[in-house]
Amino acid sequence: MKEQDAGHNEIVDTIRTKEERSRFLAFIEELAGRLFRISKEDAIRIIQVRVPECAVAATMRAVTDLPADPETVKGVFEKLERALLALRILRVDVAISPTDAVIEHMFSWVRREVGRGIILDVICDRTVLGGARFVFEGRYREYTLAKKIEKFFENDREYISKKFLHHAS
Amino acid sequence: MRLDFNNCLSEIGEIGFVERVVSSLVYIEGLPGVKPQELVIFETGEFGLVTAISESSSEILSFSHIPVRVGSRVARTNKLLEIPIGGDLLGKTISPLGKSIDPSRPLPPAKETRPIDIAPQGIGSRAKISKACETGVSMVDLMIPLGKGQRELVMGDQKTGKSKFLLRSLLSQIKNGAVGVYAVIGKNQLAIKQIEEELTKMGILSNVVLIVSSADDATGMIYLTPYAAMTIAEYFRDNGRDVLIVLDDLSMHAKAYREISLLGKRFPGRNSYPGDIFYTHSRLLERAGNFRTSHGELAITCLPVVETVQGDLTGYIQTNIMSMTDGHIFFDHDLFVEGRRPAIDPFLSVTRVGRQTQTPLQKEIGRALISFLRNVARMHNFASFGAELGDHIKRALEKEVRVFQFFDQTAYDRVPQALQLFLFGLIWGDAWRDKSRSELRILIQKILFMYDSKQEVRERIDGHISGITRLDDLVKALQDINISSELGV
Incomplete structure (x- = not known):
């Protein structure tokens, strides 16, 4: 049991984004539906295709250590599913389409500064221009370039219009 | 704080996302600090009201008639729902959120806003109802009198x-x-x-605030309408004016609230109305009354309207509102078909506090009328047998015709109180005994016209009835009056 829990944690810890979590959940659903009707080789092939790359190794190890008893296996999958659904999502709106390296960098920072149990939902929104917007459990923080520019024009409207008028004249 | 989505989002720092939409109810995820009855704003600029909060989501009553999209963002405003108020509202037709319904005639920005839903004032600030609320309808003013500050239910079938x-x-x-x-x-x-055109034709639109929600507006807007109206009435009361508020009609309001409650999975009670339907209306009607204010005694007189079906007074909403008001006026469909205008059944109508505002003469007239009409109704039963009628029955039936001709107000809108007493004195006595129905109608119209248009006629009529406290004295004083020479009719 303890080995199974360690296996859970290892898999859950490798999931970095909401998209990866959705793929893994789809994988669990597929595997659970075909349990004991497919060979080990087929299972490994499914893992390689369906599971996000970051979680492949951990998943392989977990599947290899699975007991033979079908009820226990079902329980293991359900527990894993619950653990994944319990992950909290930090939504980040950025101006670029993030690469895997960027996601890894962001995820490491979150893991280090905030803690475990949080995954990212990185959205590319070009209106942001630069910086990022964060939404976490209903809380909203905006540190975007677009917001700074808007605030600058709002606060210094008089100064800016004077400057333009001065130059125009 | 400006009520703009982006402003609210950055000031409060909380966001929600719409996860499910069920007609007017929107369920959102997020907004951890949201409070019950708080106003929220969608990214489209539309508003909603928080009606319920659960662990995973909040239920919002949307005021937008355009369906909210799933996934759209919502921000808190940290305010209760308030409506802009001011003297500028007079003569305007507005929505329950205080915006003009005619986009070509926007309202100027309001200096003051007030919450729409507040607790009614306590007993300490209320005064006894002592002033009469003249309706200008003779039948009501004499037989079912209203007082300023009274809540009188108006009910009947449609049309x-x-x-x-x-x-x-x-x-x-x-x-x-x-x-x-x-x-x-x-x-x-x-x-x-x-309604707008009628008010314009009467020349009173500039003294009326019209708060409207149409049948195709969002259910949330229909639900808000009477509360917004009452808030505006309270503003004018607090600024030194008596107010007459009409809520047309509360049966539609009850249906809208039922729809909201059933969609929100509240447990249905009798006739599928929610358990708090009584409270929904009582907390509204309790805000009317006669109050002691810094400007003296001022009243909000409330006339809620409820529609009945085939004259059934025993319906759920009808009996609810009858119990929370100070009386009711019942419009009978059968009387309407007979041609009576107004088609009020005086025997099924009740006033609980209006009589204390009447003068002794008016009280005596009211009692005499009720007693007389009841007796005549019994006489009609005999008359229907076709037997020969005695002289006293014939006289009573003729008097009944005169009385109903006096009450008939098809052609004119308002009969001032003094003129009501004057005309009643002529009708009740023998002065107009030999007049036919059409002659009576023409005479009454002429007198009304002269009273309204000529100062000396008004003074003469008021002079005839001033100081009279008994019905017999009134009849005696008007017995020998020559209408043509006295009033130039």
Whole structure:
């Protein structure tokens, strides 16, 4: 049991984004539906295709250590599913389409500064221009370039219009 | 803080996302600090009201008639729902959120806003109802009198003349210096336009605030309408004016609230109405009354309207509102079909506090009328047998015709109180005994016209009835009067 829990944690810890979590959940659903009707080789092939790359190794190890008893296996999958659904999502709106390296960098920072149990939902929104917007459990923080520019024009409207008028004249 | 989505988002720092939409109810995820009854704003700029909060989501009553999209963002405003108020509202037709319904005639920015839903004032600030609320309808003023600050339910089937009565009451009260507030709840656009035109024709629109929600507006807007109207009425009261507020009609309001509650999975009670339907209306009607204010005693007189079906007074909403008001006026469909205008059944109508505002003469007239009409109703039963009628029965039936001719107000809107007493004295005695129905009608119209247009006629009529406290004295004083020479009729 303890080995199974360690296996859970290892898999859950490798999931970095909401998209990866959705793929893994789809994988669990597929595997659970075909349990004991497919060979080990087929299972490994499914893992390689369906599971996000970051979680492949951990998943392989977990599947290899699975007991033979079908009820226990079902329980293991359900527990894993619950653990994944319990992950909290930090939504980040950025101006670029993030690469895997960027996601890894962001995820490491979150893991280090905030803690475990949080995954990212990185959205590319070009209106942001630069910086990022964060939404976490209903809380909203905006540190975007677009917001700074808007605030600058709002606060210094008089100064800016004077400057333009001065130059125009 | 400006009520703009982006502003609210950055000031409060909380965001929600719409996860499910069920007609007017929107379920959102997020907004951890949201409070019950708080106003929220969608990214489209539309508003909503928080009606329930659970662990995973909040339930919002949307005021937008365009369906909210799943996934759209919502921000908190950290405010309760408030409506902008001010003297500028007079003569305007507005939505329950305080915006003009005609985009070409926007309202100027309001200096003050007030919460729409507040607790009614306690007993300490209330005063006994002592002043009469003249409706200008003789039958009501004499037999079912109203007082300023009274809540009198107006009920009847559709198309029985209720709206006409309400408009006449508004006319009468506005002529006496009050402000009118008319809440049109969930009616069709044509009916709203007709009411507006009637008020314009009567020349009183500039003293009335019309708060409207049409049948195709969002259910949330229909639900808000009477509360917004009452808030505006309270503003004018606090600024030194008596107010007459009409809520047309609360049966539609009850249906809208039922829809919201059933969609929100509240447990249905009798007739599928929610368990708190009584509270929904009682907390509204309790805000009317006669109050002690810094400007003296001022009243909000409330005329809620409820529609009945085939004259059934025993319906759930009807009996609820009958129990929370100070009386009711019942418009009978059968009387309407017979041609009676107004089609009020005086035997099924009740006033609980109006009589204490009447003069002794008016009280005596009211008692005499009720007693007389009851006796005559019994006499009709004998008359239907076809047997020969005695002289006293014939005289009584002829008197009944005169009385109903006096009550008939098809052609004119308002009969001032002094003139009511004058005309009644002529009708009750033998002065007009030999007049036919049409002669009576013409005479009454002429007298009314002269009273309204000539100062000396008004003074003469008022002089005839001043100081008279008994019905017999009134009849005696008017017995030998020559209408043609006295009034130039």
